[in-house]
Amino acid sequence: MRRKIFYGIILxxxxxxxxxxxxxxxxxxxxxxxxxxxxxxxxxxxxxxRNGDEGMTHFGNSSENEGLIFFGIAHNLLNNxxxxxxxxxxxxxxxxxxxxxxxxTESVRKYFDLPVKHASILGTLPEGAEDGDPADEPEQAHFDxxxxxxxxxxxxxxxxxYADVQxxxxxxxxxxxxxxxxxxxxxxxxxATFTATAKPYKFANKDTWAILSLKFSWKE
Numbered sequence: 001m002r003r004k005i006f007y008g009i010i011l012x013x014x015x016x017x018x019x020x021x022x023x024x025x026x027x028x029x030x031x032x033x034x035x036x037x038x039x040x041x042x043x044x045x046x047x048x049x050r051n052g053d054e055g056m057t058h059f060g061n062s063s064e065n066e067g068l069i070f071f072g073i074a075h076n077l078l079n080n081x082x083x084x085x086x087x088x089x090x091x092x093x094x095x096x097x098x099x100x101x102x103x104x105t106e107s108v109r110k111y112f113d114l115p116v117k118h119a120s121i122l123g124t125l126p127e128g129a130e131d132g133d134p135a136d137e138p139e140q141a142h143f144d145x146x147x148x149x150x151x152x153x154x155x156x157x158x159x160x161x162y163a164d165v166q167x168x169x170x171x172x173x174x175x176x177x178x179x180x181x182x183x184x185x186x187x188x189x190x191x192a193t194f195t196a197t198a199k200p201y202k203f204a205n206k207d208t209w210a211i212l213s214l215k216f217s218w219k220e
Contacts, residue, residue, distance in 0.1 A: 028165050031177050031209075035163035035196050037111055038214055039181055041074040042157060044194070047213035048112055056215070059112060066121045068114060072104030073141055073148060074155040075111070087149055094142035094149035101148060110203045113210035118143050123154075160184035163194065173199055175209065181216065192216045
């Protein structure tokens with residue numbers, strides 16, 4: 001009888017250890033997916049502060065509002081294709097696709113926990129154009145008061161970068177995640193490591209995280 005009880009204790013210990021390992025792996029996968037939402041859109045070296053390190057983009061500053069809109073469009077184009085519609089105007093001068101601005105608001109709030117002010121996104125001035133001439137500034141996405149009009153090629157890349165979260169630490173309510181970045185078409189190609197910070201966050205009644213910062217360190 002004692003031998004059976006002893007074997008039972010060993011079996012229970014093995015089961016609990018396995019459950020703990022599986023739970024940890026699931027958490028790392030969820031975190032990897034969370035960080036990949038930023039890296040696949042080529043977003044890195046940023047935080048949600050108003051100012052700070054000059055090497056970082058500060059999305060807490062209203063001057064970076066266009067970057068939040070760009071993220072919202074890119075994220076939905078990559079992950080929520082059913083939200084992308086054809087422009088009803090076949091000769092639309094602003095792009096072949098549209099997306100309702102409410103989805104941009106939702107995505108920015110979900111991943112950054114930040115508000116967004118809707119407006120058209122201006123592109124880079126062409127060579128030879130003078131600063132301050134609005135007519136020379138092409139629109140990457142046109143906001144018509146309800147929808148954004150855009151061309152998908154502006155918001156996509158041939159190679160997507162994904163995140164592999166390998167280590168996690170917590171200090172108070174701040175979670176720090178570290179790992180490697182890899183190419184979507186070749187997981188062995190890992191051009192950078194990263195450090196990300198986030199806060200536990202409930203969105204749409206689900207437990208998730210809101211990003212606080214993401215910093216890349218490129219390998220030589």
